[in-house]
Amino acid sequence: MAPTADFIEWFTHAGGYISPSAELREETHGLGLFATKAIAPDARLISTPFKLAITPALASASIEAVTGVAGASLTWPEGSEHAGEKWNERMLAAAYIGLHWVYADKGGEAPAALAHYPYIRALPPAADLTTPLFFSAEERQLLAGTNLAGAVADREREWGTESAVLRAVLKEDGLTWERYLAVATYLSSRAFPSHLLTLPDGQAQAPSTDAESYPVLLPGLDLLNHTRGQPILWLSSRIAGPGPDGTPIEAISFVAPAAIETGAEIFNNYGAKSNEALLLGYGFVLDANPDDTVVLRLGTGALPPDAKARLDAKGLDAVERFAVGRDGELPKQLLEVVRAMLGEDEHEHDHSDDEDDEHACYEAEEKGLNLELDVLGMLGQMIEDKLAKLKAGGVPGADAKVRPEVARLVKVYRDGQEAILTAALDKLGERVDRIEGLIDESPGCGCGC
Incomplete structure (x- = not known):
């Protein structure tokens, strides 16, 4: 039977x-x-x-x-x-x-x-x-x-x-x-x-x-x-x-x-x-899968004690995996983690005692915008490196024996990864342009310094 x-x-x-x-x-x-x-x-x-x-x-x-x-x-x-x-x-x-x-x-x-x-x-x-x-x-x-x-x-x-x-x-x-x-x-x-x-x-x-x-x-x-x-x-x-x-x-x-x-x-x-x-x-893929993602993980190495303290204070985990979807939008928590890693301790520039100090307010705003550029720059470099590595790999040798169905599965997978990383870079570029525009439009410090 x-x-x-x-x-x-x-x-x-x-x-x-x-x-x-x-x-x-x-x-x-x-x-x-x-x-x-x-x-x-x-x-x-x-x-x-x-x-x-x-x-x-x-x-x-x-x-x-x-x-x-x-x-x-x-x-x-x-x-x-x-x-x-x-x-x-x-x-x-x-x-x-x-x-x-x-x-x-x-x-x-x-x-x-x-x-x-x-x-x-x-x-x-x-x-x-x-x-x-x-x-x-x-x-x-x-x-x-x-x-x-x-x-x-x-x-x-x-x-x-x-x-x-x-x-x-x-x-x-x-x-x-x-x-x-x-x-x-x-x-x-x-x-x-x-x-x-x-x-x-x-x-x-x-x-x-x-x-x-x-x-x-x-x-x-x-x-x-x-x-x-x-x-x-x-x-x-x-x-x-x-x-x-x-x-x-x-x-x-x-x-x-x-x-x-x-x-x-x-x-x-x-x-x-x-x-x-x-x-x-499962051993299959979906063409143009709308649920597709790329998983990003920060290469944190040995974090400085102050950066680790900032992460701990905010309840953030630098080794967490972050999924980026088809739209290329980076998870908010990923941005928060990088801000905490690159930022200063809040008490180092605490101007809460003089909220009317225009110079202090301008300095805080300028530092915030520059920190955001640093965050986006770090993430952009990480994604560019990942995209370059993706594009450089996956090329079979001239005499490689690859089943056609396997080649198709991997191509669909790789194409999706490349599309998501490219979309993420585009989104980052748009954010950088907006922040640089804000900096250029800034009237400067009102105190005349």
Whole structure:
């Protein structure tokens, strides 16, 4: 049986539901759900029983049942980076799913605790995953000069360390780095927040987001692809179970918030995300993404004590990351941080005792305008340097082997970064012109000095 058909049989047998007005179809971008006839608003499209969710609790219990390693022992070993800490959700999911592959390699009957084979066989193979950790070395060169280049290296180090811990604790060489990477990518691209697995008062309603949430895999619901701005409605409820008596089971359902035309794909909405976040976590980008950003971080080095004191007094953090959007407007807090870094302590030129002193007032105004020019100059230089680095990087060698789709993804990402940085420089230039105009128009000090 084909993986998709096998999955649907397993899914529906367990109580999963797919609308009879929809069908799974393989398209160029992968598997998707499409309307076979017009669907009215509020119609239930797909439901996943809670019991099919891959959660940390299920993973931990299954790992113990299969390997004999108690859930309490699924911790980082002594001498490791996080010695004594519990495994995170990603590590538990990778071990649980990875053990399915390990036992498939061995042949024969798998342990009953490994209950998600049809789902795992229906997941896209590693060869179809297009997040940057699946880029070749030559393809990664396309990211040179971008924030993403460093983020990919950081993620690879973090996940690689976690992968090694799994093998060390479970004593299972079949839990390879390649398999860990695949599961970690499924989790980053397909997971849902665990708060969906709640059933307040047993009534069908949107789940609460008050409780602390963590990523879980929900087979069936993750069939839906993403489109921006798509209204979505998730309902936790009891639905008719698969047995002859239809005993209700707990499930999370995706409900059509609006009418869907025949032949249209049924989409999920992952929320407003930049192309950097989409490429790193999901492996796709959006052309001219209106939610795109460039993240700026100040290279503060060792701040002088007086500058650090000014930042602390204002509750500002110099190492914070600041996102600049398509309009190029710099975040107000970024400007505040740089003002505090470059400014003088207020008490050094405190003229509050003589508010009628025209010279003091003029001097304060002039210093304020000049400080603003210094702030804009520092930020402008930082952005110019970042833009130059971006433009200089990402050029593949003459003989580089780069997949066309990867080249397209990176080009869309880089073009967006360049457009935002250029817009930011334009905005800074406009502000500099306005401030210089104010200085030129200033009548000077009225005291005649």
